[in-house]
Amino acid sequence: MSNSSPYPLLFSLYEQASVGCGGAPSLWTHPLDDRLQVNSLDRWKNVAITAEEANLDALFFADVLGLYDVYGGSADAALSWAVEAPANDPFVYVPALAALTERLSFVITASTTYEHPFALARRFGTLDHISNGRIGWNIVTSYLSSAARNFGMDEMLKHADRYERADEFMDVIYKLLEGSWAADAVVANKAERVYARPGSVQPINHVGSHFRVDGPSLTSPSSQRTPTLYQAGWSPRGREFAAKHAEMVLLPKKDPNEIATGLADIHRRAAERGRPAGEIRSMALARIITAPTAIEAQKKYDDLQSNYHLEAQLVSYAGDTGIDLSKYADNEPLTTESNGLTSYVVKGAPADKPLTAGDVRRKFENVTRGTDLLFIGTPADVADQIQAHAATSGLDGYMINPLVSPGTLNDFAEFVVPELTSRGLYDSEPKSGTLRSRLRSDKSDLLASTSYGASFRQTLS
Numbered sequence: 001m002s003n004s005s006p007y008p009l010l011f012s013l014y015e016q017a018s019v020g021c022g023g024a025p026s027l028w029t030h031p032l033d034d035r036l037q038v039n040s041l042d043r044w045k046n047v048a049i050t051a052e053e054a055n056l057d058a059l060f061f062a063d064v065l066g067l068y069d070v071y072g073g074s075a076d077a078a079l080s081w082a083v084e085a086p087a088n089d090p091f092v093y094v095p096a097l098a099a100l101t102e103r104l105s106f107v108i109t110a111s112t113t114y115e116h117p118f119a120l121a122r123r124f125g126t127l128d129h130i131s132n133g134r135i136g137w138n139i140v141t142s143y144l145s146s147a148a149r150n151f152g153m154d155e156m157l158k159h160a161d162r163y164e165r166a167d168e169f170m171d172v173i174y175k176l177l178e179g180s181w182a183a184d185a186v187v188a189n190k191a192e193r194v195y196a197r198p199g200s201v202q203p204i205n206h207v208g209s210h211f212r213v214d215g216p217s218l219t220s221p222s223s224q225r226t227p228t229l230y231q232a233g234w235s236p237r238g239r240e241f242a243a244k245h246a247e248m249v250l251l252p253k254k255d256p257n258e259i260a261t262g263l264a265d266i267h268r269r270a271a272e273r274g275r276p277a278g279e280i281r282s283m284a285l286a287r288i289i290t291a292p293t294a295i296e297a298q299k300k301y302d303d304l305q306s307n308y309h310l311e312a313q314l315v316s317y318a319g320d321t322g323i324d325l326s327k328y329a330d331n332e333p334l335t336t337e338s339n340g341l342t343s344y345v346v347k348g349a350p351a352d353k354p355l356t357a358g359d360v361r362r363k364f365e366n367v368t369r370g371t372d373l374l375f376i377g378t379p380a381d382v383a384d385q386i387q388a389h390a391a392t393s394g395l396d397g398y399m400i401n402p403l404v405s406p407g408t409l410n411d412f413a414e415f416v417v418p419e420l421t422s423r424g425l426y427d428s429e430p431k432s433g434t435l436r437s438r439l440r441s442d443k444s445d446l447l448a449s450t451s452y453g454a455s456f457r458q459t460l461s
């Protein structure tokens with residue numbers, strides 16, 4: 001475990017301002033699902049308030065910047081199935097939701113490939129102020145060619161180039177948010193007629209391969225300064241990035257032993273940079289199907305299965321990986337080359353038997369997908385499964401990936417939270433403070449002194 005005491009576990013809610021949320025792209029068609037209300041703030045208010053009342057740590061917003069137009073060579077199927085479409089801007093929802101809640105934190109996905117670090121630092125700085133430090137950033141490099149074409153590029157950057165740009169992006173963010181305003185910069189004294197000490201606010205004069213930014217930051221330091229940093233790199237380059245920057249890593253795997261090995265590798269890489277294991281917390285996405293009895297839970301599963309559609313899943317797979325299964329017959333061997341989400345490519349066939357399109361289709365035949373972590377059964381069964389998974393994987397917590405909204409969240413709050421609480425696995429006491437202070441054992445609001453980002457404080461303040 002990454003912390004001295006692994007319990008209680010952390011729990012957040014995974015969402016996307018979309019109808020066909022990535023993890024369950026056809027289940028918005030379920031009669032009880034309310035995702036068609038994506039454009040209504042009331043719908044999001046209900047989600048946020050339920051999450052806050054259940055004492056989840058954070059509401060996480062995934063995001064994409066283009067349509068899923070790989071399957072069948074067009075966006076038709078993605079639009080028809082609403083696969084990660086529409087894609088509203090989470091930055092617009094979060095200030096409203098922060099005003100409607102007091103304790104819940106919000107993690108927003110933002111891309112280092114298509115944002116500009118100066119503008120993003122300003123937006124995060126402002127949001128962190130008005131939410132009292134309840135903001136996290138899911139740092140992504142993006143994987144859709146359609147996004148590249150929306151931002152004036154012919155095709156997306158190669159995987160390694162995306163991470164290289166991301167590293168420089170982070171330097172600019174740290175220079176602005178950690179370095180450009182010293183701790184004593186804001187005086188805010190009406191009698192002396194001084195807001196900020198000019199000498200304590202310094203330009204950053206950043207000149208790099210991708211960005212030229214004079215600075216300083218346009219926002220004064222917020223309680224966290226840099227938002228709490230989430231990241232989900234799994235490739236060797238992605239893990240190196242996580243080891244350098246992330247405070248929360250999201251593991252795109254379900255097998256607890258595979259997760260444990262990946263986590264150990266990230267922690268080893270972090271240790272080489274002087275970062276102790278406890279500085280990097282960890283979560284995986286989890287699906288939960290629960291009801292008071294095992295028979296009712298199985299009925300819920302069957303009901304979800306009858307509203308699940310393989311084609312929507314294949315549209316999602318095509319967008320994630322760039323591999324279009326509509327072009328392959330079942331027995332055809334499949335490429336596993338990807339410039340997209342390399343870790344999402346279904347692999348695993350022995351060398352002498354290439355993976356076929358049929359193998360991948362079969363993997364996605366059921367609603368819980370062969371690739372996803374599922375906890376199913378009575379509340380006690382689910383708690384047993386979570387406990388066993390956490391003990392083997394070493395994860396600090398789970399991000400609930402709703403199958404049906406708001407049903408999955410309501411079931412978790414009603415059935416699973418009391419069971420986990422009674423076992424000491426869930427902290428159901430209302431928690432206040434910044435997002436970072438909730439994740440860190442020392443309760444600090446600021447980046448750890450051993451983090452790479454903190455090094456920009458000394459050089460520039």
Ligand SMILES: Cc1cc2nc3c(=O)[nH]c(=O)nc-3n(C[C@H](O)[C@H](O)[C@H](O)COP(=O)(O)O)c2cc1C
Nearest residue numbers: 062063109140142232233234235238250251252343
């Ligand atoms: C829980 C989770 C959430 C993710 N959310 C997003 C997202 O919202 N937008 C995005 O572009 N990528 C998202 N990703 C993809 C990651 O940012 C990353 O590209 C992926 O895990 C592969 O990393 P790798 O290329 O280093 O293997 C997510 C991954 C995970 C595991």
